[in-house]
Amino acid sequence: MGFPGTWMTESESVVYRVVPKCACSTIGQIMYYSDHGEFFDGDIHDAQSGLHKWALDASQLPITENVKGHKSYAFTCVRNPYTRILSSFFDKICGIQRNGKRYRGNLVPLLIQKYGIEVGGDDGKQEFDQIASFRRFLLFARDTIRWRRPMDPDIHWSAMSGHVSTFIVNGGRYDKIFWTEAFNDGMQDVLDAIDTTHTVNLAEIPRFNESEGHGPKRAHPVEAYFDDLSMHLMREIYKRDFELFKYDFDNPANKQPVGEIDLDEVHAKLGD
Template identity: 75%
Template sequence: MGFPGTWMTLSESMLYRVVPKCACSTIGQIMFFSDHGRFYDGDIHDAAKGLHKWAFEDSQPAIDRRARARDTLAFTCVRNPYARVLSSFFDKICGIQRSGTRYRGKLVPTLIETYGIEVGGPDGQQEFDQISSFRRFLLFARDTIRWRRPMEPDIHWSDMSGHVATFIANGGRYDRIFATECFDTGMQAVLDAAPVRHPVDLARIPRFNESEGHGPRRAHPVEAYFDDLSRHLVYEIYHRDFRLFRYDAEDPANQRPLGEIDLDEVHAHLGD
């Protein structure tokens, strides 16, 4: 299986397991800058040069060698499950993608017909009942993850633990896992521990939120979207994420982790 979803700097200074909707665009750009002294001109997900990616056959031997040897700093980044699944809804379901089309073609029309959601019209910018539609989307997300129908779970709303686990299961070990809610502190610890060619000033770099503007703006605070039933659904889907990454399952308004992530616990639980 190898190391799907893993990026590495060309200098082999750091390995990053991408977790969708967890600051991956910003992290990729930081890695690119640390090697080249400049940011990639465009969406880093589209970069075909300047960064090793497991999706590139030529990059796989280098990533495989470094991940298994565990001599390159390996890290990933996680996010509060409530905010992450909400972001996935607005970006991937309500939003128009970079290609100018809806995400995954017939997905949104199927959701509209089968689950009765609204998405803000053809351009995603019209007013609609965001709370009601999001809660219906949660039912769909649960169905894909628990029963794998009407489709396989998508990487943007499947649990973070599943993404993180593949790196461990295939022989890698994380040196750092940090939360997006503590981004500067966590990313600085990575940069301090890696032999970067070009220093990165986190206080001065932009945030590369490539999904911003794809869909309607969130009209309410995060906690407004989650009633008792939807909190139950989120916990059913993401119970490992809440436990391993120390997030508060009881209070969607509390976005920050409750404590430090225990790397030994993560490796023990996800390495089976």
């Protein structure tokens, strides 16, 4: 299986396991900049050179050798499950993607037909009942994760622990897992631990939020989207994420972590 979703600087200064919807565009650009002294011109997910990625055939051997030998500092970044799935909904389901089309072609029509969701019209700009539609989307997300119906789960709403675990199961070990909610502190810890070709000043780094502006703005506070049933579904899908990465399941309004991530616990529980 190897190391899907793993990126590494060409200088092999650092290895990163991508977790979708967790600041991955910004992290990728920081890695690119640390090697080249400039940002990639465009969405870093489109870069075919300048950064080792598991999806590029020529990168697989260097990544495998590095990770299995733990030659470089390895890290990943996680996010509150409540805000992460809301972000996925507004970006991937309601939004028009950067190619000018809907995400995954027939996905949105399928959701409209089978689950009765609304997405704000053809351009995603019209008024609609965001709360009702999101809750129906959450039901769909649960169905894909629990029963792989009506399709396999998508990387943007499958559990973070699943992404994080493939790295461990195949022989990798993390030196750091930090929260998007404390991005600068966590990213600075990574930068302090590695030697980079070019110095990165986090205070001057723009946020590369590639999904910003794709879809409608969230009209309500986070907690408004989650009633008892929604929270039950969230527990069913993301129980491990809440527990391992120390997020507050009981209060959707609290996006901050409530404890420290225990790396030994993460490796023990996700390494089987």
